[in-house]
Amino acid sequence: MRALVLDRPGAPDTLRLAELPVPEPGPGQVRVKVEACGLNPVDYQVAAAGHADWTWPHVLGLDVAGTVDAVGEGASRDLLGVRVACHGDLRRAGGFAEYSLADVVALAPVPDALDAASAAALPCAGMTAYQAVVRRLHVTGEHTVLVTGGAGGVGGYAVQLAAQAGARVIATTSAVNAEHVRELGADEVVDYRTEDVPARVRALTGGRGVDAVVDTVGSGSATGNLALLVHGGGLAAVAGRPDLTAVAPFTTAPSVHEIALGAAYSHGDKRARADLSVMLFELFGLAVDGRLDPRLARTLTLDEVPAGLAELAARHLRGKLVLTFR
Template sequence: MLSLAQKRAGVPLALVDSAILQTGPGHVRIKVEAVGLNPVDADLVASGNAEWSWPHVPILDAAGVVDAIGDGVTEWRVGDRVAAHGDLRAPGAAAQFAIFRAEVLARIPDGVSFTQAAAVPCAGMTAYQAVHRRLTVRSGQSVLITGATGGVGGFAVQLAAQAGAHVIALASHGHEDVMLLGAAAIIDSRAADAAEQIRAANDGRGLDAIVDAVSSASATRHLAMLRYAGGIACIAGLPDLHAIPSFGISPSVHEISLGAAYSHGEDRHRRDLSIMLTDLLDQVAAGRLVVPIAQVIGLDGIDAALTGMRARHTRGKIVAVI
């Protein structure tokens, strides 16, 4: 089996030939057709994980065809087209074959390519969890999306707009693309008066919700823009609550972490990964959701792509075809 692995954290990835992994109870092996790259992959390759054994194969998101089925698995058959977001503690998907828990898989609908499907899991489900599971965005609400040209931000703009929200997007570039995704207003995050522009775009009122996909500092900076009892979903770091007076706007703060469904969640949380991803892929098939793929590369291009991702030099999704 050809795979991309690293001997230890922080060193370049290299192509290696290794034995095909065996499928255990409750698991499914897929023949990988494409993998989606995400900032979490870049960070893990740089820092490693205490539960990894070396050499380690990275990358969490994959799309492919079911190749083998473990004991106790009844919902999948060899030949099924599937996609998934994996457990960051386990061997990843930058290989010809990969193992996933059966309950997290989602079926890829007809008309959706492996490349499209691989680009959806991490970014799409993170946005879905923020918009629908935590903030429960509704029609008529105002929602600020930061980092709107990124993978999570692009999906969040679309999902919030579909819910009928007034979407205000914040980004340093790609403004026309974000408007096409459904934003009602787009503001340059580099502008000195960005905060004033956000308030003006919402007629001077407080925001109902914020999806912050940038940083803890960004979440802190925008927290005070919420109305009373508004909510913020944090993708890249929690805000400092000392930035606002106690017992004032009384915000709800949500930390979004898909990986915790594996390490701290129950079966129902892991099954919800499948439910969310199935809904997202069905929307792609129906033409209601645009997959913002910026670049398609080969297996041997993953290392350089992750390096660029760590420097935050990318926008949209990068997919590697195996």
């Protein structure tokens, strides 16, 4: 099979095209004939450092959509020919290849009305936003929510999900993406390059602050945003934990939620992996109903993926890049 491989830890431009043996599914696995695979920041981040569980050459790509063409022991043969998608285990070979293996309990069926590229755009970023907004922060119409990086992968989905819940949404982004983020559902947009974000958020909320924060930037940003939470508010940290010592004990009493989807494989059990399937299928339903835009920016061929990852690393991309096999 054709695959894009990494021979050692390195930058996206060290990836190369190769021919690899088609993998055989083991117990509890299926083999997916890949139709599409989403690109995510974790791809270039983990490629730079490598992973102790990898064998070389390694195939990146966590978000796979395609058709089951073989099943391992313990996996039902009824899955053969079924269109599926999943968020995979970063310790294993991924979907930048014509075939990929997947844990059967993590699979979500892809509705007929959803194309493979859109299905592959949703898992990592979409489920991260879903877990933050719906599962952890329990956002409702009574809430004001701050989303940092509103034009990014996770941020763009978080803006949509919070708006769907009826919340007032404040999002940070650059001026060039402001109108796009408003179209996703943000009520107010703050230019993080030219404005004092905390001061602007306080002004927009009449000094009250926000009920919830989805921070997609990093630990420094998350720490600063703790000060914007009202009493009993919550922060979902996507890119780095905040320093809780920034808040005096027994004052605003914030709740902090670390979002780590991939840990369902490395530190979770079968139930945690199965929940990946549940969340993804719920996202597919929202997309089919027109309530969630998969935000597909464009599709790439296998040889275009390294440049796509480099573009993603520059952090100015609007929407999702997806590899497709035509």
